[in-house]
Amino acid sequence: MNTIINIPFKDIISSDESFRISYGEPLQRLICSIQMTGILQPLWAKPSNQKYSIVLGYKRLHAAQRLKMVFLPCRIVDDSLSDADLLLANIYENLATRELAPLEAAGAMQKSVKIFGKEKTISEIMPALGLKPSASLLQRMTQILDLPNQVLNLIHQNELMPANALVFLALETSEQLALCNIFENLKPGVNLQRELLENIIECSRRDTASISEILQRSQLSDILSDDKTPTQARVEQFRAELRRLRYPRLNKVEARFQDLIETLRLPPEIRLSPPPSFEGADFHACIRFKSPDELLTRLDRMANAFASPEIKKMFGLLR
Structure with a gap:
């Protein structure tokens, strides 16, 4: 694992994303950083039929591709490391620097199920990702990846x-x-x-x-x-x-209610509201006032308005 070599980009199988956790394109600040200082943290690479598959450092890989780099510094993965070891390394390397986005967490769980099975994914991987260990949550999140x-x-x-x-x-x-x-x-x-x-x-x-x-x-x-x-x-x-x-009928009823409200000529300090969706029997009245005298004036104004036959028509709108 301590061997670091510069691998020609042409020898890297960039399409192999077997262990990728990150989602989306590399951030512009990563591209700018690599452009200025190069790749400071080597990628992990695994020999594969005289070429190399990247097992850790996918965003660095794609940033290097954007910059048309010819060589990439890579740490060669030891043959003793299993797919399970490499997946865990990928998960924990990402978690060490940031919280995984929902799609990244879903991808990590999907890969974990293939390697460790559902039981270990639920009991160990999901808590590590900051998620409640739940079979239904696992199913919902991994299903999203099919979209x-x-x-x-x-x-x-x-x-x-x-x-x-x-x-x-x-x-x-x-x-x-x-x-x-x-x-x-x-x-x-x-x-x-x-x-x-x-x-x-x-x-x-x-x-x-x-x-x-x-x-x-x-x-x-x-x-x-x-x-x-x-x-x-x-x-x-x-x-x-x-x-x-x-809701075509509901909208007609709402429009009719507003027409009736306008005929009452209530001041803006008095507001009438129907029951939700005009279901039920409780109308609500809201009165704003700044003094006892003002309250009495508002109540008197409301009493006069409520003597109008339009009030009965409002109740006729209820279901």
Whole structure:
């Protein structure tokens, strides 16, 4: 293991990623560092049919490839080291410098299952990765790796949460890629991702239409293709339009409720809210005031408004 040699890049099998844990392209700062000082930490290489496979240092390898380096300093792996030893070395070398990203942890577990089996992966490798030892979590995380690269890149860039990516597994590839367009285009926040996915999929099921067909409807496609409106505004437009598509009756009821509110001519300090989804019997009134006299004035104004026949019409909206 102490033998370090400069291996010609042409003799390295760069496509062999049997032990790779890291995901994605090398960071620009790593490329700049190597460009200025060279590779200070040798890669680990294993002889393979008169060539060499890299077993540790994949990002350094790809950074060197970007820089068109001719030789790479490599530490030659001893034959006594098993695949299990090399995988563990890779995992712990990465953990020594940083926390693994979700896809990297998933990749480490997938390789671990092949070498150590599920039981050891759950009991030893998952805790080492900072994860709760759980067979169901292992299954969910490794399943994500079966998704197309376009989806995986969204996860790696933190534009799609791994938990939400599980929804993609039940879909055809074409549907998965259609959904990718939303996340690449709008970059919705974590809390909104699940809502958008559920509404799109529900519209697809209800209308027996593909997800692509749902997203091609002008109400949605126009928002996605709009490159002039700020992203956050488009996210809210898309969310509202999708909600109208999924809940057409509810949206009509909400519009009717707003019309009735306007007829009451309430001041902004008094706000009426219906029960969620107009299910139940409890309306809520919110009154803002700064003094006892102001409160009495607001209550008097509200009492006059509530004598209106429009109030009964509001209750008629409930399911």
